[in-house]
Amino acid sequence: xxxxxxxxxxxxxxxxxxxxxxxxxxxxxxxxxxxxxxxxxxxxxxxxxxxxxxxxxxxxxxxxxxxxxxxxxxxxxxxxxxxxxxxxxxxxxxxxxxxxxxxxxxxxxxxxxxxxxxxxxxxxxxxxxxxxxxxxxxxxxxxxxxxxxxxxxxxxxxxxxxxxxxxxxxxxxxxxxxxxxxxxxxxxxxxxxxxxxxxxxxxxxxxxxxxxxxxxxxxxxxxxxxxxxxxxxxxxxxxxxxxxxxxxxxxxxxxxxxxxxxxxxxxxxxxxxxxxxxxxxxxxxxxxxxxxxxxxxxxxxxxxxxxxxxxxxxxxxxxxxxxxxxxxxxxxxxxxxxxxxxxxxxxxxxxxxxxxxxxxxxxxxxxxxxxxxxxxxxxxxxxxxxxxxxxxxxxxxxxxxxx
Amino acid sequence: xxxxxxxxxxxxxxxxxxxxxxxxxxxxxxxxxxxxxxxxxxxxxxxxxxxxxxxxxxxxxxxxxxxxxxxxxxxxxxxxxxxxxxxxxxxxxxxxxxxxxxxxxxxxxxxxxxxxxxxxxxxxxxxxxxxxxxxxxxxxxxxxxxxxxxxxxxxxxxxxxxxxxxxxxxxxxxxxxxxxxxxxxxxxxxxxxxxxxxxxxxxxxxxxxxxxxxxxxxxxxxx
Numbered sequence: 001x002x003x004x005x006x007x008x009x010x011x012x013x014x015x016x017x018x019x020x021x022x023x024x025x026x027x028x029x030x031x032x033x034x035x036x037x038x039x040x041x042x043x044x045x046x047x048x049x050x051x052x053x054x055x056x057x058x059x060x061x062x063x064x065x066x067x068x069x070x071x072x073x074x075x076x077x078x079x080x081x082x083x084x085x086x087x088x089x090x091x092x093x094x095x096x097x098x099x100x101x102x103x104x105x106x107x108x109x110x111x112x113x114x115x116x117x118x119x120x121x122x123x124x125x126x127x128x129x130x131x132x133x134x135x136x137x138x139x140x141x142x143x144x145x146x147x148x149x150x151x152x153x154x155x156x157x158x159x160x161x162x163x164x165x166x167x168x169x170x171x172x173x174x175x176x177x178x179x180x181x182x183x184x185x186x187x188x189x190x191x192x193x194x195x196x197x198x199x200x201x202x203x204x205x206x207x208x209x210x211x212x213x214x215x216x217x218x219x220x221x222x223x224x225x226x227x228x229x230x231x232x233x234x235x236x237x238x239x240x241x242x243x244x245x246x247x248x249x250x251x252x253x254x255x256x257x258x259x260x261x262x263x264x265x266x267x268x269x270x271x272x273x274x275x276x277x278x279x280x281x282x283x284x285x286x287x288x289x290x291x292x293x294x295x296x297x298x299x300x301x302x303x304x305x306x307x308x309x310x311x312x313x314x315x316x317x318x319x320x321x322x323x324x325x326x327x328x329x330x331x332x333x334x335x336x337x338x339x340x341x342x343x344x345x346x347x348x349x350x351x352x353x354x355x356x357x358x359x360x361x362x363x364x365x366x367x368x369x370x371x372x373x374x375x376x377x378x379x380x381x382x383x384x385x386x387x388x389x390x391x392x393x394x395x396x397x398x399x400x401x402x403x
Numbered sequence: 404x405x406x407x408x409x410x411x412x413x414x415x416x417x418x419x420x421x422x423x424x425x426x427x428x429x430x431x432x433x434x435x436x437x438x439x440x441x442x443x444x445x446x447x448x449x450x451x452x453x454x455x456x457x458x459x460x461x462x463x464x465x466x467x468x469x470x471x472x473x474x475x476x477x478x479x480x481x482x483x484x485x486x487x488x489x490x491x492x493x494x495x496x497x498x499x500x501x502x503x504x505x506x507x508x509x510x511x512x513x514x515x516x517x518x519x520x521x522x523x524x525x526x527x528x529x530x531x532x533x534x535x536x537x538x539x540x541x542x543x544x545x546x547x548x549x550x551x552x553x554x555x556x557x558x559x560x561x562x563x564x565x566x567x568x569x570x571x572x573x574x575x576x577x578x579x580x581x582x583x584x585x586x587x588x589x590x591x592x593x594x595x596x597x598x599x600x601x602x603x604x605x606x607x608x609x610x611x612x613x614x615x616x617x618x619x620x621x622x623x624x625x626x
Contacts, residue, residue, distance in 0.1 A: 005513065295499075300513055302484065303490075303513050398496060
């Protein structure tokens, strides 16, 4: 019954244009302030997710390193048998990852060289690597820096070993066969891929044995299991011999991601000030309604509108304002996201951050973090406003407002 | 046999240090028309507001249709104001932001009893009071007499059992004053409502068979 009064009374309260305009202004102000917080949180979440997603594509879900250095096929077979049993459909690849130097005419750069078995690597990491003997694949940004394109020749400088004269570099020319885009600026500006057989040929003498397959193992979990990375890491740590170091894919950027998480929480709290400022507008609207619509409200009460009805209707009006503001704020967020995707002005400089384009990603927690405090504050304001009507006897209110 | 519609016993109302009502006892009989006179500050309006459930007494009781208002919750008191009482104030209390039709239908809207029957009866009453042409107008476009008649239609729109009027002719000239008084009496009779009019105008009071006096918070009958 009370809600049947909702629309007619709302219509009476908003009958004049000034009130409607004021209300729209207040609603947009509230929506905008909530959108600002949502965008800030969304960008941070987007950064976090994007970073994790890209990191997965370059490191799998789990990285395993042996403290003994290189891993032989025999060793891998023996030690890693339990992984397949523990996680069905798991994919893994062994990579020889080392530092090297890449030279092209006057340009050169220190790089991260990954020597892989192309088919196995492609299958495990989901990025297609096609390399035959004498070919090299470069990260997109690295190729741009060196000024090379497909088919061009680059020179790779590698140490022949780790002791004495073997540390002197050996120089070998390779043809650029692929340019790869991992979506991580820093990685794309440093990485190069080589066929493992090429590496064996170049530094064959330095290998412990011909059975050696690499020094890193990247493990990719089956679809749907990615959220359980931490749990699998704990299990692997227990099952694998102690000389293995097991790390999540984000370990290299762990501090950065943790900082983003902390910043997000702090920012959400600090930015509540913006909502608070816009709530002053809501408060202003409540005061305005009290001044402009007190006649109506006291007359409604004289004619039979009960305190209970008023107690429900008045907060309902403000909750409606909050709800509509929330919807409008979502629209603002979408608009900002669109601009973020399309305006060069909003492109994050690659030299500062690792990702080219950011995306706003919001989850239930972020929405709650923004919308719930605003709702709570609005309800407090509504109750505060009601007090004024409730405390004054109807007849004195009528006399005062109509005199 | 006449029965009491409203019974007032030992009714007092104290505002801070002022005793507005100092123990009023009276039976207002169903269908009867009363005029209450008294000097300013004698407590006559206070009595009216307490009868109308607009305020709560300091002590004593008001029984309407056999039910003590003190036992009513705020919600029940609101329903009592909506359905049992019709108010006509000195100031018309018409909302300036709404046209007269919407003003008249407010009690029905609030009481959630806005039916075509109510709208029809309101229209008939407007025709009877010759203000049907005012229904779509805003209150400020009406003369004082028209405003008071619109106010009267609103008070009677839900056929209340008790019609309470606080100086209904206070803002009208003598001709309009007499017209409104006679209208009130006629309509109260037609609707079978008990009519209580508070006035300081002896001429208005002279139209009523039951004249009461308020003095220093006490109610006296007058032959």
